Amino acid sequence: MIGSLFAWTRQLTNFFKREDSTDAGGSVVPVSLGAAHPPGPKGISALACCVSRQRDPLTELGKLARRYGDVVHMQLGRRHDYLINHPDHIRAILCAPQSEMARSTPPGLKRLLGRGLLTSQDDYHRRHKRMLAPTFHKELVRQWSSTIVRHCVRIRDSWRDGQEIDIEHEMQRLTLGIVLQGLLSVDLDEQTDEIARAANTLIEMIHCRTLPIIDDLLDKIALGRIRQFNNARAQFDAMVYRMIRERRVASSPAQDLLSNLLQVRDEEIGSNALTDDEIRDEIVTMLVAGYETTAHALTWTWYLLSQHPESEKKLWAELDVVLPGRLPAVDDLESMPYNRMVLSEAMRLYPPVWIVARRNPNPWSLGNDTLPPGSFIFVSQYLIQRDPRFFSEPERFDPERWTPEMAAQRPKYSYFPFGGGPRQCIGEGLARLISLLVTATIGQRWHLALAPRQKIELEPLITLRPKYGIRMIIKRRIVPLC
Ligand code: HEM
Numbered sequence: 449m450i451g452s453l454f455a456w457t458r459q460l461t462n463f464f465k466r467e468d469s470t471d472a473g474g475s476v477v478p479v480s481l482g483a484a485h486p487p488g489p490k491g492i493s494a495l496a497c498c499v500s501r502q503r504d505p506l507t508e509l510g511k512l513a514r515r516y517g518d519v520v521h522m523q524l525g526r527r528h529d530y531l532i533n534h535p536d537h538i539r540a541i542l543c544a545p546q547s548e549m550a551r552s553t554p555p556g557l558k559r560l561l562g563r564g565l566l567t568s569q570d571d572y573h574r575r576h577k578r579m580l581a582p583t584f585h586k587e588l589v590r591q592w593s594s595t596i597v598r599h600c601v602r603i604r605d606s607w608r609d610g611q612e613i614d615i616e617h618e619m620q621r622l623t624l625g626i627v628l629q630g631l632l633s634v635d636l637d638e639q640t641d642e643i644a645r646a647a648n649t650l651i652e653m654i655h656c657r658t659l660p661i662i663d664d665l666l667d668k669i670a671l672g673r674i675r676q677f678n679n680a681r682a683q684f685d686a687m688v689y690r691m692i693r694e695r696r697v698a699s700s701p702a703q704d705l706l707s708n709l710l711q712v713r714d715e716e717i718g719s720n721a722l723t724d725d726e727i728r729d730e731i732v733t734m735l736v737a738g739y740e741t742t743a744h745a746l747t748w749t750w751y752l753l754s755q756h757p758e759s760e761k762k763l764w765a766e767l768d769v770v771l772p773g774r775l776p777a778v779d780d781l782e783s784m785p786y787n788r789m790v791l792s793e794a795m796r797l798y799p800p801v802w803i804v805a806r807r808n809p810n811p812w813s814l815g816n817d818t819l820p821p822g823s824f825i826f827v828s829q830y831l832i833q834r835d836p837r838f839f840s841e842p843e844r845f846d847p848e849r850w851t852p853e854m855a856a857q858r859p860k861y862s863y864f865p866f867g868g869g870p871r872q873c874i875g876e877g878l879a880r881l882i883s884l885l886v887t888a889t890i891g892q893r894w895h896l897a898l899a900p901r902q903k904i905e906l907e908p909l910i911t912l913r914p915k916y917g918i919r920m921i922i923k924r925r926i927v928p929l930c
Contacts, residue, residue: 486530486817488512488521498524505908506802506830513831519817528823530814533835535861537814538827541806542861543869546570548812551871552805552824557736560681562725564733565874573870575714579722580730580874583708589877591703592630593778596882599626600889601775602637609924612899614917615750619743619886626882627739631731632691633702688728706731734875741800742879744911745865746886748798749791751918752845753891754898759847762786767892768927776888778881784888789850791883795865797845799829802912804867829865830912838862892927896920 489497489512501508509531512520518534532538541549550569558567565576582588603622607613625636691706701707709727713719722730753760766786781787806825811818819825834842838858839849848854866873873879899919907915
């Protein structure tokens with residue numbers, strides 16, 4: 449019994465250790481046994497906690513935060529984990545230079561994304577962020593709006609009154625379509641389009657490729673599905689490279705992110721352009737980082753609206769006044785503050801990215817504590833955004849919290865759905881634009897009611913998703929001229 453418990457503990461510890469092999473430039477370094485650590489579960493309760501954390505991370509991390517406070521320390525073998533629950537500490541961690549705090553990324557994701565913004569570090573990351581930032585400038589992002597509205601119209605026209613849909617699935621198809629079109633001018637609904645099919649296979653498989661143990665195992669036994677994934681990736685890559693080559697010589701290239709990436713130059717060190725490999729990695733990164741997060745922000749927004757008819761009515765009233773019988777355009781968004789408040793509140797309760805992890809290559813001071821090198825440091829949007837110190841009645845959906853006056857009263861890092869500091873989301877403006885135009889275009893036409901007996905449970909994977917999907921009944925709104 450003891451023997452198998454020991455073997456199992458070692459397995460768990462190894463699992464944690466392999467995750468870090470290429471991150472933060474450091475391996476797990478033992479600390480002296482006598483070192484004092486912040487409060488947290490110790491010994492066997494740390495092990496028990498680790499097991500429950502795997503099973504139900506949201507509940508378990510919430511319990512730890514309530515019991516131990518702003519800095520929780522957990523040790524399993526030589527691995528040190530910290531859970532940080534105060535906006536000032538969160539700011540210090542997220543805003544620290546990358547040489548002090550590196551992002552921790554699963555290796556499977558690195559194999560898929562190569563060296564894009566999500567997975568790269570230090571000088572390489574800084575150079576790319578500097579070069580890519582202009583392509584996400586407000587003015588360029590606004591150019592996405594006609595693509596977004598066109599895709600929304602297509603989806604809202606495909607629905608029928610009384611139809612039952614899985615809103616998570618619908619939002620994923622919608623945002624994948626928008627992002628593929630905006631990145632590469634590829635139409636996902638064009639079934640003959642080979643790149644769309646390869647992208648679909650890639651996306652379907654992405655979850656198991658990013659779970660460390662499963663990923664390695666599947667690699668070794670090369671199951672049919674994995675071969676399918678590898679083929680899809682090779683096919684996708686070949687096409688992206690081909691598109692890059694064609695675009696480089698095209699006389700009137702399409703207006704999309706690929707064309708923008710071909711034009712970016714590094715002003716700081718002269719005029720170096722991105723290589724084909726660098727562009728491929730950034731394109732795949734944007735695809736992966738952009739579509740599912742936005743889809744889940746929207747999925748939860750529809751769910752919350754269905755549960756709060758008074759908020760839904762307010763949103764409709766705003767849409768009907770601003771858009772009497774016409775489609776929304778980017779300039780209308782200024783006149784839709786309630787739409788914006790609903791989205792902010794939905795991302796508070798259900799942040800699509802619910803936790804981020806960092807590792808410190810060197811000892812790092814946090815308040816009175818020194819974190820040993822190679823620690824895993826977690827900050828959770830889900831926890832802090834439901835903390836009653838910063839949000840009264842935190843479980844209540846209340847878009848009114850997001851009037852500019854109310855929002856200004858809260859500490860900055862009590863709400864950070866898009867992260868912060870050097871690794872802040874580059875797509876924030878785009879994600880907001882897509883989400884607001886989607887709620888406006890679909891909300892103009894349809895009312896979405898939760899299907900009877902639909903069970904809602906959270907599944908915190910890479911993004912925070914509904915474990916059983918969310919089935920909803922579509923009902924046509926009675927709005928003249930819409
Ligand atoms: C509601 C939608 C979205 C949410 C909630 C979201 C959230 C986040 C968060 C929290 C991070 C930082 C992670 C960390 O600190 O470790 C991040 C990074 C990133 N996001 Fe987003 N994101 C969204 C949409 C998008 C879109 C639409 C794109 C691009 C098309 C995008 C591209 C990226 C990239 C490239 C990074 C890495 C930035 C870096 O490391 O410098 N995201 N996102």
